[in-house]
Amino acid sequence: xxxxxxxxxxxxxxxVLWVQPHLTWLIDGISTTLRLAAISWCLAVLLGILFGAxxxxxxxxxxxxxxxxxxxxxxxPLLVWLFFWYFGAPEVFPEVVRQWFIRxxxxxxxxxxxxxxxxxxxxxxxxxxxxxxxxKTQLEAGISSGLSVVQTYRLIIIPVALRLIVPPATNESxxxxxxxxxxxxxxxxxxxxxxxxxxxxxxKAVEALSAAALLYLVLCLSISTVMNRLESKFAIPGLIxxxxxxxx
Amino acid sequence: MKRSGMILxxxxxxxxxxxxAAAQCPSTLDKIKNSGVFTIGVRNGSPPxxxxxxxxxxxxxxxxxxxxxxxxxxxxxxxxxxxxxKETAPATRIPLLTxxxxxxxxxxMTDTRPRRDSVDxxxxxxxxxxxxxxxxxxxxxxxKDIAGKRIGTQQGSTNERVLREKYTQAQLVSFPDQAAAxxxxxxxxxxxxxxxxxxxxxxxxxxxxxxxxxxVGDWIxxxxxxxxxxxxxxxxxxxxxxxLMEAIEGGEYFKLYEKWFGAKSxxxxxxxxxxxxxxxxQVVPK
Numbered sequence: 001x002x003x004x005x006x007x008x009x010x011x012x013x014x015x016v017l018w019v020q021p022h023l024t025w026l027i028d029g030i031s032t033t034l035r036l037a038a039i040s041w042c043l044a045v046l047l048g049i050l051f052g053a054x055x056x057x058x059x060x061x062x063x064x065x066x067x068x069x070x071x072x073x074x075x076x077p078l079l080v081w082l083f084f085w086y087f088g089a090p091e092v093f094p095e096v097v098r099q100w101f102i103r104x105x106x107x108x109x110x111x112x113x114x115x116x117x118x119x120x121x122x123x124x125x126x127x128x129x130x131x132x133x134x135x136k137t138q139l140e141a142g143i144s145s146g147l148s149v150v151q152t153y154r155l156i157i158i159p160v161a162l163r164l165i166v167p168p169a170t171n172e173s174x175x176x177x178x179x180x181x182x183x184x185x186x187x188x189x190x191x192x193x194x195x196x197x198x199x200x201x202x203x204k205a206v207e208a209l210s211a212a213a214l215l216y217l218v219l220c221l222s223i224s225t226v227m228n229r230l231e232s233k234f235a236i237p238g239l240i241x242x243x244x245x246x247x248x
Numbered sequence: 249m250k251r252s253g254m255i256l257x258x259x260x261x262x263x264x265x266x267x268x269a270a271a272q273c274p275s276t277l278d279k280i281k282n283s284g285v286f287t288i289g290v291r292n293g294s295p296p297x298x299x300x301x302x303x304x305x306x307x308x309x310x311x312x313x314x315x316x317x318x319x320x321x322x323x324x325x326x327x328x329x330x331x332x333x334k335e336t337a338p339a340t341r342i343p344l345l346t347x348x349x350x351x352x353x354x355x356x357m358t359d360t361r362p363r364r365d366s367v368d369x370x371x372x373x374x375x376x377x378x379x380x381x382x383x384x385x386x387x388x389x390x391x392k393d394i395a396g397k398r399i400g401t402q403q404g405s406t407n408e409r410v411l412r413e414k415y416t417q418a419q420l421v422s423f424p425d426q427a428a429a430x431x432x433x434x435x436x437x438x439x440x441x442x443x444x445x446x447x448x449x450x451x452x453x454x455x456x457x458x459x460x461x462x463x464v465g466d467w468i469x470x471x472x473x474x475x476x477x478x479x480x481x482x483x484x485x486x487x488x489x490x491x492l493m494e495a496i497e498g499g500e501y502f503k504l505y506e507k508w509f510g511a512k513s514x515x516x517x518x519x520x521x522x523x524x525x526x527x528x529x530q531v532v533p534k
Contacts, residue, residue: 087431087432087435090435090437091435098436099436102398102436102437106437107421184403184424185423185424185428186423186428187400187421187422187423187428187432189422193403193422196339196403196404197403197404199339199343200338200339200342200403200404201362201409202362203342203346203363203365203366205343
């Protein structure tokens with residue numbers, strides 16, 4: 001091997017990645033990661049839009065509730081939340097409900113709960129900044145046109161805010177995908193778990209962890225490509241300054 | 249002039265790397281001699297082999313055996329050496345060993361043929377097999393009852409591998425360490441937890457209510473414990489093996505066994521005659 005002159009005694013063996021059953025583990029891991037990320041993302045977006053908007057309404061009690069949610073959930077590490085939702089939260093439920101959860105993938109759903117609530121609080125801040133960057137005149141114009149506050153938000157403010165927040169939202173979405181790897185601490189067999197498994201069974205750390213890095217890179221690049229396309233496709237002409245076309 | 253400068257630079261780099269190559273992978277004894285530190289891999293929650301006791305100190309049967317090895321190393325090198333203990337886990341211990349973060353893994357590592365491709369093992373210092381720990385009154389009594397049940401294991405352990413390969417009907421849930429798995433068992437999220445029998449006895453006796461737990465099953469795998477070290481390091485291996493042989497021959501080993509597994513200990517586990525014979529036969533003549 002070319003590194004022999006460095007005195008390295010490591011032997012590369014890339015076939016550990018595609019030999020069965022390792023390949024099945026990797027594929028199962030990818031599918032679990034994608035499922036976990038997709039479901040958590042949908043919930044996080046819903047929570048984010050809800051609480052982000054709530055932080056901007058003129059009614060103080062609503063704002064306080066939303067602020068409490070955001071500050072409470074984003075200021076604790078996600079790993080602690082994972083342990084809480086898996087070891088702590090289920091104990092509150094009656095025995096029958098708990099047993100039902102246990103028979104139906106409690107590890108996965110605790111992971112979904114922890115990740116979606118945590119990232120929901122972070123997305124709420126992203127969405128709040130998007131909404132608050134829209135001039136107050138838009139809200140006043142909407143109300144003076146006869147729409148209620150809720151309608152103004154739903155039909156005017158939030159659609160524009162969503163376009164404004166695509167870059168930071170992409171950032172948060174990629175963070176969400178990468179944070180699914182933490183779920184392995186509560187027993188979810190996702191991608192990082194699968195590559196660690198290959199590593200412990202074969203002691204080929206470089207190959208296994210390169211596979212993990214490469215797969216996450218591919219997944220994240222795909223998402224950011226899609227988000228870039230979305231950004232271009234849904235752009236409101238003239239709304240955001242783009243360095244592409246000069247106006248004549 | 250520039251071109252010859254480049255050639256000189258490249259030649260210089262190659263020579264440096266070659267020199268580094270010669271200096272790479274020092275033997276463990278040299279490393280310990282130069283740094284003055286002997287690092288062993290231990291566990292936080294694997295009683296009675298390697299754990300943190302109620303006084304918040306590191307203790308355990310494996311830890312005590314490692315201290316005998318430490319004394320032997322000091323004798324061999326003729327100087328004082330500091331003993332450092334670093335936490336390792338099944339999933340991390342081999343990388344920590346090969347990257348030289350620890351010199352010897354002395355906790356509860358099973359000696360297996362695939363693992364011998366990556367590390368070398370000392371003599372076997374304990375034998376056990378994998379069993380299950382369940383709540384008292386559980387319908388699980390052995391491997392014939394585990395189909396469709398949620399069985400917990402530690403990520404990267406030999407038990408996980410055995411269950412995955414031989415008992416595919418069981419639903420496997422893998423946790424990073426024993427503490428998380430046992431908590432899940434206590435909360436009813438698992439029907440059973442699979443680990444080496446002796447460690448399960450340790451868990452049972454160390455739990456807040458030992459009567460609530462049962463260790464069931466016949467050994468579903470054979471788990472001989474050995475101390476793991478880096479490959480191709482015969483001098484160090486000889487020191488470790490000699491230390492273990494001295495301990496068995498001189499009786500120190502049996503004293504330690506009585507301390508941790510005797511009738512008055514927390515985890516009573518009488519030594520079988522077969523194991524005693526095996527231990528004595530491992531001691532080659534002086």
